[in-house]
Amino acid sequence: MAHAWFETNLVSKSLSTLGDNHDQAWSDGTEDYLTALRAHHTAMNTDRRAIATGNDAELHWWTMLKSSIPGWEANVWGAEMSAVLFSECIKATNYLWAIGMPETWMMEQMNDRSKNITLINDSHLYSFEQFYLNQGAASAYADTQYSTMDVQDVLDGTNAGTFDFVHVRMKDLVCTTTKFVDAYLSMLAVGGIMHIEGSGTYGQIYNNHQALHKHWTTKTNRHLLTKDNLLVFHLVTDDGNTVIKRVS
């Protein structure tokens, strides 16, 4: 039986339309991307024992789709639709994305010469470049351009204060200190928006109010509230979304 989250995302997908240029109804190209990515992970022969991966959805993300059921793509629908929503609302032109997703909406942005797209250097970027850009859906775009920044550049403050839309995932912010939160927030221009995907840690912090006080992401979420120049909106969706606006 599918998780309730899966079901709610199916409803979200059924009741939304993102227009011709926002085709997030994943296609054969996305299936081919997943097939290639899973083959790559298999070839890497990574340690997938329970002790090595635990029950962390972040580490099971792609293998969850190994035996995909009809409508599986809805599993990521809500989160990615939110990213489209926020960037459309603010008419962003200078994006910093911590994840390269195999979707034509992202390709549209990368081929729009009025926009600058920067991706973060991580395993998602490798997958995006090696297994999606060569798919027909992506290669059909003739003028794909984007830049890449290392996370160390973000920590060093390169391009600080210049991005009007920053899309990160909670996994990019959580560490033993708050340095990643501070660094990514420093990337925002005045008036810019940050969208943090999965800030509810796949719903874990919504189990009950007491759970919030003992969860290992609470410190990171609460740190967002310590800045005088930010408006912070935590939206309780299935996986959690936080939207932040830098006001000064």
Added chain:
Amino acid sequence: MTIRNTPGDSYSASADLELIESHLAKILFILGLDWADIDATTIDDILNKINENYWLDPNGGAESGQSYAPHDYNKINNGLLSTLARRNWYWRQLAVGVS
């Protein structure tokens, strides 16, 4: 500054690996392990050390729906460190694999 503008070929495994290994080294340091021994260290060693330092009391008040501050402290740190260790361990395998 290492911003790259080469679509399709901009991933840097070395830069990715450097960051991941700095994370792992910090976690090992917190736990009293040594990065110099990383080649002989397993994820099992790291997780065992986390459980040793931040023991999860199976009777930590769960039966009453309540818990005490020491239990919460251990739970938070155990969850944070084990998640970070597992993720960075996994990402390190991916980065090393394409280096």
